[in-house]
Amino acid sequence: MKRSPLTHGRIFDDEAFAERYAERHQNMVESFGHEYAEKLTSRGFDRGRIIDVGCGFGGMDIVLARQFADSEIVGIDLSDPLLRLANRSAQAAGLGDRVRFEKADVHQIPYEDGSFDAVINTNMVHLVDNPVQMLDEIERILVPDGCLFIADVRRSWIGLLDKTFKSALTLDEAKDLVDRSNIRGGSFSSSFLWWRFEA
Numbered sequence: 001m002k003r004s005p006l007t008h009g010r011i012f013d014d015e016a017f018a019e020r021y022a023e024r025h026q027n028m029v030e031s032f033g034h035e036y037a038e039k040l041t042s043r044g045f046d047r048g049r050i051i052d053v054g055c056g057f058g059g060m061d062i063v064l065a066r067q068f069a070d071s072e073i074v075g076i077d078l079s080d081p082l083l084r085l086a087n088r089s090a091q092a093a094g095l096g097d098r099v100r101f102e103k104a105d106v107h108q109i110p111y112e113d114g115s116f117d118a119v120i121n122t123n124m125v126h127l128v129d130n131p132v133q134m135l136d137e138i139e140r141i142l143v144p145d146g147c148l149f150i151a152d153v154r155r156s157w158i159g160l161l162d163k164t165f166k167s168a169l170t171l172d173e174a175k176d177l178v179d180r181s182n183i184r185g186g187s188f189s190s191s192f193l194w195w196r197f198e199a
């Protein structure tokens with residue numbers, strides 16, 4: 001897999017980079033949050049435990065917490081600046097009692113098997129050190145009939161213009177990774193900018 005130093009996870013340790021990332025991606029993550037809220041509702045989910053594996057600044061989780069008032073939401077990430085932003089947003093939204101953001105590695109998620117009813121993982125697969133290990137961990141912590149939403153940027157000719165897309169996976173590369181992991185059966189879809197795997 002191609003990996004650009006600019007998109008590798010550790011860059012998010014930089015306070016200024018993290019703040020710029022949050023500003024630029026606020027609309028995108030809110031739109032994912034609304035989409036996942038609709039999909040969860042259509043699958044009959046109205047309460048439970050949701051985890052955002054690689055939560056960044058937590059924008060998606062705030063949307064989900066507002067939508068599902070009886071849910072508990074956990075976000076994990078390694079970036080201190082992004083986790084600070086995420087916790088600040090949860091407090092400002094008055095959601096601090098049931099939304100929490102913790103420092104943890106997606107390769108070793110510090111939760112028991114089957115602890116979550118839904119797992120979200122967005123814009124992560126192409127930049128973690130061992131994506132198969134992350135996918136195995138996601139499978140381990142999700143209940144057998146849980147909801148799974150994975151989405152990541154898709155490499156195409158747009159990679160010639162934009163560094164993020166240069167280091168992303170093609171749909172076939174994403175399918176190969178999923179095949180090599182323990183993750184449950186699900187379905188792939190793709191658009192110009194994204195590939196998705198949902199179960």
Ligand SMILES: C[S@@+](CC[C@H](N)C(=O)[O-])C[C@H]1O[C@@H](n2cnc3c(N)ncnc32)[C@H](O)[C@@H]1O
Nearest residue numbers: 009012054055056077078079104105106122123
């Ligand atoms: C492109 S951002 C995506 C964040 C969020 N999912 C979103 O869509 O805005 C990638 C995130 O992965 C985090 N990250 C990278 N490697 C990680 C690891 N091993 N464990 C936890 N978080 C990691 C970074 O800190 C960063 O927040």
